Amino acid sequence: MRAVEYSVTGEPEVLSLVERPLPEPGPGEVRVRIHRSGVNPTDWKSRRSDRSGVAVDPPQVPNQDGSGVVDAVGQGVEEALVGLRVWIWEAAHLRPSGGTAQEYAVVPARHVVLLPDVASFDLGACLGVPFLTAHRCLTVTEDGPTRLGPGTLEGRTVLVAGGAGAVGNAAIQLARWSDATVITTVSSPEKGHLAARAGADHVIDYKREDVVAEVRALAPHGVNTIVEVSPAVNAALDAAVLARHGSVAVYANDGGSGMELPVRPSMVPNVRWQFVLVYNAPDAWRARALEDVSAAVLDEAVRVGDDAGLPLHHYSLEQAAEAHAAVEGGAVGKVLVDVRP
DSSP states (O other), X not given: OEEEEXXXXXXXXXXXXXXXXXXXXXXXXXXXXXXXEEEOHHHHHHHHOSXXXXXXEEEEOXXXXXXXXXXXXXXXXXXXXXXOEEEESSSSTTOTTOOSSBSEEEEEGGGEEEOOTTSOHHHHHHHHHHHHHHHHHHTXXXXXXXXXXXXXXXXXXXXXXXXTSHHHHHHHHHHHHTTXXXXXXXXXXXXXXHHHHHTOSEEEETXXXXXXXXXXXXXXXXXXXXXXXXXXXXXXXHHHHEEEEEEEXXXXXXXXXXXXXXXXXXXXXXXXEEXXXXXXXXXXXXXXXXXXXHHHHHTTOOOOBGGGTBOEEEEEGGGHHHHHHXXXXXXXXXXXXXXXX
């Protein structure tokens, strides 16, 4: 079978297309015939690592997210799974041969989730890292819900920084499904159109408008939850618009290497700064998140593509290096590798 791997850290060019033996699933595992492989920032950051030129042994098959059809199961796994459509989460995490940038991937059975017929393989490959991250960000607020779904965020206001990004898009869609009022910030009118298509109630262009004034006009008592992609830049702004007992969920730090925490403005209203990384988040949360994201898919409440504010960029397996370069270069939307047409 064809697979993409890297045996040394570095630029996208370290990715190579190779032939590998067809893997067999072990106890508790399933083999998935991959249709789509999703590329996330953590995929290229892992490939690049802190230093280029470091040997990776055994070679790593990249990409955490994907979708496809269960092709075989190992001992202890229900045979009924064979032939079912699934989406995959954290395929490559601590698993050198598990990434989705290959024709067949073997992963633990708990890392596959049923993909209903109403959902495309494109959508399935977009769900893992972005939607689980967004779910975590939306469920860490003091006295907030631990589950998402219709009505769970009713009466609450969510501010999504960078609503045109993949996690921002997921957060908007999940928050709207849960009946929150959603405000988002963007850097251009074009990105504003994408955030509006995702379902944001209010879109603020931070390069042309006073974000604090606009948010306070929309939410006089402040926002309950902020989904933050750039805390080094936005920390003071976030503290100025948070409601009492609100939270800032930080899942990245675009535009900076550190941040100055606004202590007094955060202390007085008893707000929370929560840092989010899905790979080592609590297991109890993960089980809830997988169920909730699956329910949103079944409800047809989450979508991908231009109409959903998340343009899709397709690459072939042979173009995996170009796909990684596109994400690393800040492509707006979601990059997918079409393992099968």
